[in-house]
Amino acid sequence: MRILGRTALVLLFVSLALTPALAGGGKNLEATPQVKAYHALLKTVAAADYEGYKKAMTAESAKGIDAQTKEMGMEPKKVMLFLKTMSPTDVKFTDLKVAGKKATLSATGKSGGEMNYGSIEMAEESGQWKTVKQSWSNKK
Numbered sequence: 001m002r003i004l005g006r007t008a009l010v011l012l013f014v015s016l017a018l019t020p021a022l023a024g025g026g027k028n029l030e031a032t033p034q035v036k037a038y039h040a041l042l043k044t045v046a047a048a049d050y051e052g053y054k055k056a057m058t059a060e061s062a063k064g065i066d067a068q069t070k071e072m073g074m075e076p077k078k079v080m081l082f083l084k085t086m087s088p089t090d091v092k093f094t095d096l097k098v099a100g101k102k103a104t105l106s107a108t109g110k111s112g113g114e115m116n117y118g119s120i121e122m123a124e125e126s127g128q129w130k131t132v133k134q135s136w137s138n139k140k
Contacts, residue, residue, distance in 0.1 A: 029093040034103045034122045037129035045083050050076035053083070058123050058130045088116050088136060103129070114138050 029035050041056035043049075054062035069079050088109025095106035101124040109116050117140050121132040 027096070029096050029105075032096055034096060034098070034105060034129045035093055037122065038105060038120060038131060041131050042087075045080065045087060048077060048080040048084065050080050053080065056131060058125050058132050061130075061132055086111075088118065091118070109136070111136065111138070 037056065041053065044052035044056055054065055057065065065079075069076065074082075088111045091107050091109035093105055093107050097104045103122040105118075105120040105122065107118040107120065109118060116136045116138050118134060118136045120134045122129050123132050124130075
């Protein structure tokens with residue numbers, strides 16, 4: 001049961017946050033506010049800044065992170081170490097779709113030496129773009 005709980009935590013955090021790089025369709029994605037906001041989230045992971053990480057997420061997602069952390073009995077420092085360990089490397093943004101106050105970033109990255117494909121959901125909250133959740137898979 002504990003393994004199942006930890007697996008659920010892993011999936012939650014991997015789905016909630018990870019990626020960087022360049023564009024699709026001739027557009028420089030790095031210049032977009034959504035990618036800049038996501039880079040800010042990645043910096044919080046690299047710095048092991050739990051509170052900063054939550055601030056880079058939507059309010060609802062941040063509440064979910066706190067609840068999951070408490071449920072699993074993990075300390076924020078361990079959560080951030082886990083996120084850093086699970087984050088894909090060599091991330092490149094491949095697409096951005098914006099619909100009003102919602103956006104989806106597509107990206108690629110490596111995990112365990114294997115190519116992974118990511119989808120990062122973003123939302124504008126109080127005038128700032130924040131991460132809602134992320135999902136990564138080794139299948140397109």
